[in-house]
Structures are given as C-alpha cells and as structure tokens.
Amino acid sequence: MARKSNSKQVILDAAEAVVMEVGAGHMSLDLVAKKAGVSKGGLMYNFPSKEALLKAMITRLIEQFYVDREKKIKDLKKSGPGAFLKAGILASFEHDDKRSRMGLSILAASAHNPGLLEPLKQAYQAHVKEMLDSGLKFEPAEIVSLAADGLMFWELFRLSPFNENQREKIKKEMLRMIDQLEVEKE
C-alpha cells in the first residue's frame, strides 16, 4: 500500500453525518465527499459507486451490532438461555450519537435500493435463530425482542414519544420478563 489510509472509515462517517443532516433521500456523493474532506474522485476511488458506499454502510452497521452485542454478553456474567436476547436488547437501548447515526444507513439504503438491506435480513434472521436456539419459548421471547425493535424503529424515524425515564422503565420490564422466561424454563 502506497500510503496508509483510513479514508474509507472517514467517508463512511461523513455519509452518516450527511444523511443525518439532509435526510436519507438527499445523500449525494458530492455532499459526502465535501463532508469527508475528500474530492469526488477520492470518494469514487474508495467506493466505485453509490451502491458500493451504501453497501459498506450496511455492512458496518451489522458488524457494529455484533460487536455491541458481544460486549453486552460479556457484561452479563450469568449466561442463561436469555443471554442473546438480553444482550440484543441492551445493545439496542444504547444510543449514543454513533449508534443513532448508523441506524440512518438503513433509511438511506432503503431509499436508494431496498435490495441493499438483504444482508440485514440475513443478520436479523441469524440473531432470531440464536435467541431461540438457546431454549426460550418462541412467542414471548419474540414479543420482547420485537418490542425493542419497535422502539428502535420509532426512534430511527425520530417519532418516539417516550422520554428517558419511560425508556428506562420499558427496558427494566423487558429484562424482568426475560428473567421470568428463564425461570419458567427450569
């Protein structure tokens, strides 16, 4: 490699920031390049098309989810059947700037070409399978999991009516429900 470069990550960050600022349907390559402090040519060198850029955004989103989930699993010293579910929920309740920006990748990709979300479907499918394989009962486990997703989606569209306190209460109740599921299993 001629010159060590982290341009790809810088550009991906810039892309998320642009989506945040101008909306998912107005993420143009020129804006992303400017935001990243790179020329159009530099962007095209790293990502040969807009689709390639969006694909990379989705890939990074998925990888980040697995990293966050893994971190949460390690935090839970007790590793019962609900570990994957709990970790997924804790991860999705984490919402620093980085996470909320990354969610916007979903909207950007969906606006340009819904097919780009296919890897996300695969990942979600795998996550669901892991949750269920650990021995939880399908329906109640899915309801808790879907509830976390629902909240995440409302926030993704910036439509959530819940304040921090309410969010926290909901999270607590979710974790309590999972504990209950684990007890019933024994």
Next chain:
Amino acid sequence: MARKSNSKQVILDAAEAVVMEVGAGHMSLDLVAKKAGVSKGGLMYNFPSKEALLKAMITRLIEQFYVDREKKIKDLKKSGPGAFLKAGILASFEHDDKRSRMGLSILAASAHNPGLLEPLKQAYQAHVKEMLDSGLKFEPAEIVSLAADGLMFWELFRLSPFNENQREKIKKEMLRMIDQLEVEKE
C-alpha cells in the same frame, strides 16, 4: 363545483404504487402522473408540490389507521380497558395490499423530508395516550404495543423473517397477554 372529480384519490393510489415499484427514493412526479393516467400539469393542479402530495399520503395513512382501528373496536363486543390496544394490534396485523402499500408512504415522506412525519408522531402519541388512559399498566402495555409496531416496521422494510404461522402465533400471544393485563387490573 364544475365537475366532480376523484383524481386526488387516483393520484394517491398511483403514488403508493410507484413507491412500491421503484422504491421510496425514486418516486418522481412524472412516474406518478403516468401511473395515474394524468399529465404532469394535472398532477400539479391537484397537488401543487411534491411535498403537498407526500403530506396528503401521510394524512390518508393516518385516517385509514383510525378507520381500521374503529372497525376492530366494534368487532370486539367486550370493551375492556385493553380495547384500544387490542384494536390497534388487530388493525396492524391486517395486511392486505392496500395497508402494506400505505405504509410505504412513511418511507417516501421520510426520504424526501422527515419533517413530513410530524402528523404521524402526533397521531401515535394520541394513540399511546388513549391506550394508557383506559387504565392499563404502562410498561407491559407498551411492550405489547411496541412489539406489534416492531413487526410492522420489519415488514415495511420487507425484512420480516416470520411466516404466516409464526405471525399468527405472535398475535395470539399478544392478545392473551392483554387479557392477562385486564384480569390483573380487576
């Protein structure tokens, strides 16, 4: 009135169909006009801007939700504290072509201008308030409600991994949980 015309509804239907076919980020006025069997000028006459069109799509989506919910409330002859919640869930599990197309309005509006979703936020806030005012406990009621939303959103992005059988099981369990909530309240 010079001549009765239902062009507006025809155009709104066409807009939804176009979003369905080409994706939320590629809904152009020309395509909508062509789909509706109307000229560009005819479209602009009925909706003076793209924003106006998208706003009307969101408005119709909200109104349709209330209509569907009302219908479900009437179907439930027993009207316990969980009536609004149950009706909302039953309505969101209904997914004929019309409903799933209308959901796409959210993506189209969000892609063009996220601010267009403000009325949706108001409506959702009101729906949540109505559910809670009827006397249900906040956390568990919200979890069931959010789970239905979560499933709806996954389907909106066409990422749901659940088949009809699993969907039905989840719905049944949701209704059971609400019954349980009503019993505990007495």
Next chain:
DNA sequence: ATAAGTATACCGACTGGTCGGTTTGTTTGT
C-alpha cells in the same frame, strides 16, 4: 333560449438545477 363570460380541471413542452458517474491530470509514498 342562448350567447358571453367565468371557473374548474387538465395538458405538455420547457427550464433551471441536481446528481451519479467519467475522464484526465496531479501528488505522494516506496
């Protein structure tokens, strides 16, 4: 009754601008 005037509903060519992608040229590390 009817011609003139007016409002509604719609048409389609055109314009200014945006955006994805290309091409060509330049710098920089090894």
Next chain:
DNA sequence: ACAAACAAACCGACCAGTCGGTATACTTAT
C-alpha cells in the same frame, strides 16, 4: 520509476416546478 491515492472539471440523465394554452361545465344578462 511506478502505482496508489487523490483532485477537478465535465457529461448526460433525470427531475421538480413553471407556464401558456385547452376543454368542459356552470352562471348570468338579455
């Protein structure tokens, strides 16, 4: 020297919105 990494001007397609015009119905004055 040479390839990787970028810069910058440019191209063509697309697209939102404009505008002058048309057609049909409704209203009014005679």
